[in-house]
Amino acid sequence: MTYQTITTQSLEGVLTITLNRPEAFNALNTLLLSEVADVLDQADQDESIRVAVITGGPKVFAAGADIKEMAALDAVGVMNDARPKHWRRIYQFSKPLIGAVNGYALGGGCELVMHCDIVIAGDNALFGQPEINLGIIPGAGGTQRLIRTVGKPLAMKMVLSGEMIDAKTALQANLIAEVVIPEKTIERAHQLAKTIAKKPPIAVRLAKEALLKAFETDLESGLNIERKSFTLLAATEDRQEGIAAFMEKRKPEFKGR
Ligand code: DAK
Numbered sequence: 225m226t227y228q229t230i231t232t233q234s235l236e237g238v239l240t241i242t243l244n245r246p247e248a249f250n251a252l253n254t255l256l257l258s259e260v261a262d263v264l265d266q267a268d269q270d271e272s273i274r275v276a277v278i279t280g281g282p283k284v285f286a287a288g289a290d291i292k293e294m295a296a297l298d299a300v301g302v303m304n305d306a307r308p309k310h311w312r313r314i315y316q317f318s319k320p321l322i323g324a325v326n327g328y329a330l331g332g333g334c335e336l337v338m339h340c341d342i343v344i345a346g347d348n349a350l351f352g353q354p355e356i357n358l359g360i361i362p363g364a365g366g367t368q369r370l371i372r373t374v375g376k377p378l379a380m381k382m383v384l385s386g387e388m389i390d391a392k393t394a395l396q397a398n399l400i401a402e403v404v405i406p407e408k409t410i411e412r413a414h415q416l417a418k419t420i421a422k423k424p425p426i427a428v429r430l431a432k433e434a435l436l437k438a439f440e441t442d443l444e445s446g447l448n449i450e451r452k453s454f455t456l457l458a459a460t461e462d463r464q465e466g467i468a469a470f471m472e473k474r475k476p477e478f479k480g481r
Contacts, residue, residue: 225266229256232263237274237421238414239267249287250280252332254307256290261313268318271480274421274428276317277413278340279324280333282406285349288331291358311364314339318429320420324413325349326406330388335364337399338373341432344413345391346406351399352388372439374399424462424478 225232231242241263243250250256260278267273280286289307297305314321314336323340330352337343337351353362353370361367362383371379374397381387391403404412420428430453437449457463461481469476 225263227259227263229253230259230263234273236418237272238417239263239273239276240410240414241276241278243278243280243286246281246284248290248292249284249328250333251287251290251292252336253290253293254305254310257307257310257314261310264314264317264321271425273319274425275320275322275417277322277324277410277417278336279326279410279413280329281327283327283348284333285323285325285327285329286333286336287328288333288354289363307364311335311339315365318432319425320417320428320432322413322417322420323400324410325400326409328352328388331355331362331366332364335362335366335369338365338369341435342416343400344402344404344409344416345394345400346409347391347403348406349391349394349400349403350388351382351391351394352386353383354386354388356384356386369439370399373397422478424460424466424476425480426460426462427457430457 229243229245231244233240241260243256245251245256264276267276320342321340323337323343325337325343326346327348328350329337331354334351334353353366355362367383370382378389378397382389389397391400394400395403402412434450434453438446441449462478465478466476
């Protein structure tokens with residue numbers, strides 16, 4: 225499959241998606257979002273892919289929705305916009321999605337960060353929700369996911385003022401998992417991806433699902449989801465293999481069965 229706005233590479237169970245609109249600071253136009261959603265849909269069906277990494281360029285992860293494209297939309301155009309559908313497909317990717325972020329992650333770019341399960345950032349990364357400067361508000365879940373992730377004080381500051389935060393602040397606020405020097409961002413994301421790619425895929429998938437449900441449910445419902453997934457895993461060959469490998473003091477070989 226060839227794409228116009230992204231490049232992809234797959235190696236050792238890890239699919240890497242690179243946003244590739246450098247002339248527009250990787251602005252997330254409809255085509256780019258649909259291509260990211262398409263490639264993730266395919267990766268979801270492909271048993272050889274265990275983890276996806278999404279990255280941008282050395283100075284820009286993504287500068288947000290494409291403002292030039294957005295400018296052409298009136299209220300009816302916004303209502304019929306295809307982008308919410310593509311965002312939903314990205315959110316529904318059932319395997320781990322790791323963000324490797326250098327430079328600007330603004331607006332929709334910051335929201336894409338929040339669609340990732342784990343984010344590694346270079347110490348040059350800047351995160352922000354500057355939509356307010358355009359007379360709009362975040363449109364891909366930013367108001368809801370940011371406040372659940374970093375809490376009210378910082379989410380309010382970012383969304384109402386449009387001010388950016390640096391990687392260190394993002395780490396302290398739990399928006400990202402690790403900060404490294406920019407030259408190591410992709411390397412570290414790949415290292416983590418390869419580690420996860422060797423884990424039992426059904427357990428990884430159910431763990432991701434259960435963790436994300438914590439954003440949406442009360443504790444009792446979340447614990448129910450955890451218990452059902454835990455029970456389901458008792459029926460997998462990978463659980464038998466994991467326990468047998470531990471007993472036999474050898475490395476497990478997980479098959480996703
Ligand atoms: N869209 C289109 N082009 C962009 C862009 C963007 N978001 N950001 C940068 N560019 C383009 C610039 O226009 C420029 O191209 P030329 O004019 O030279 O052709 C090129 O990238 C370089 O930009 P600058 O010349 O501005 O570079 P600087 O280094 O001076 O500044 C910057 C870098 C990232 C600080 C600045 O470009 C900037 O502030 N960019 C805009 C950031 C922003 O406001 N982002 C939020 C966009 S609104 C929705 C879902 C999501 C959203 C909406 C709806 N639905 C599902 C309905 C999200 C909305 C947003 O993200």
